[in-house]
Amino acid sequence: MAQHVVRVRELVRQFGTRKVLDNLDLDVRRGEFVALLGRSGSGKSTLLRVLAGLDREVSGDVRVDGTVSVAFQQPRLLPWRRVWRNVSLGLHGVDGRAVADRALAEVRLSEHAEAWPITLSGGEAQRVSLARALVREPDLLLLDEPFGALDALTRLAMHRLVEDLWQAHRPGVLLVTHDIDEALQLADRVLVLDEGRIRAEHLPPPRPRRHADLTELRDRVLVDLGVENHEAA
Numbered sequence: 001m002a003q004h005v006v007r008v009r010e011l012v013r014q015f016g017t018r019k020v021l022d023n024l025d026l027d028v029r030r031g032e033f034v035a036l037l038g039r040s041g042s043g044k045s046t047l048l049r050v051l052a053g054l055d056r057e058v059s060g061d062v063r064v065d066g067t068v069s070v071a072f073q074q075p076r077l078l079p080w081r082r083v084w085r086n087v088s089l090g091l092h093g094v095d096g097r098a099v100a101d102r103a104l105a106e107v108r109l110s111e112h113a114e115a116w117p118i119t120l121s122g123g124e125a126q127r128v129s130l131a132r133a134l135v136r137e138p139d140l141l142l143l144d145e146p147f148g149a150l151d152a153l154t155r156l157a158m159h160r161l162v163e164d165l166w167q168a169h170r171p172g173v174l175l176v177t178h179d180i181d182e183a184l185q186l187a188d189r190v191l192v193l194d195e196g197r198i199r200a201e202h203l204p205p206p207r208p209r210r211h212a213d214l215t216e217l218r219d220r221v222l223v224d225l226g227v228e229n230h231e232a233a
């Protein structure tokens, strides 16, 4: 377990008679960046909720070793707290302001520490949400489509930021996304969830891959997602 932050065996989650997760196995190593792709309704968010400890109506063996932080598609900031207080919320025994300031500097938002959440753009609010996740120095960072609501340029900037933050802090990451290119750019391993299990695993080329040709790999992932047929790819 020591090298793994997540170890899941034979996980079953069913709603009524439907098994959304059906004997699923998953490992995430410490410091590893894993992306999870899958068609809409394949159970990605369900799996994340289980790993976050938000859903215990499961059978099977779920082990998460260490602290966990989650960032969702919507930043979920408290509108009545200033930005820095949103970041330090729930921290005990530390100077919350100092910790928040450090995290806000990392996401390049120092000048917004005193601002109210409503004054932030979508990308800025998402950066606050990342800062809030990171101040807990999580062993596991769960990201549920954190860039899905952002415009394309902001999303690219966020990819770089997340990669920088991951390099600096090295949490294990499980990133749920619909964006294949995002998965191939950011992750060490790209997994495809289908019919309740991890059905495929792809290994993108070594970093840095900003200029890598990922076309072939992308086609293979599309096949696994059922978007392309085998002959075409």
Ligand SMILES: Nc1ncnc2c1ncn2[C@@H]1O[C@H](COP(=O)(O)OP(=O)(O)OP(=O)(O)O)[C@@H](O)[C@H]1O
Binding pocket: 015, 020, 038, 039, 040, 041, 042, 043, 044, 045, 046, 047
């Ligand atoms: N609380 C619930 N009660 C009943 N069914 C649920 C519940 N939560 C999720 N489901 C069902 O489980 C399936 C998987 O949902 P989930 O949100 O995990 O999919 P997803 O892969 O994250 O989808 P998307 O990519 O569209 O966000 C869906 O069919 C959904 O309707």
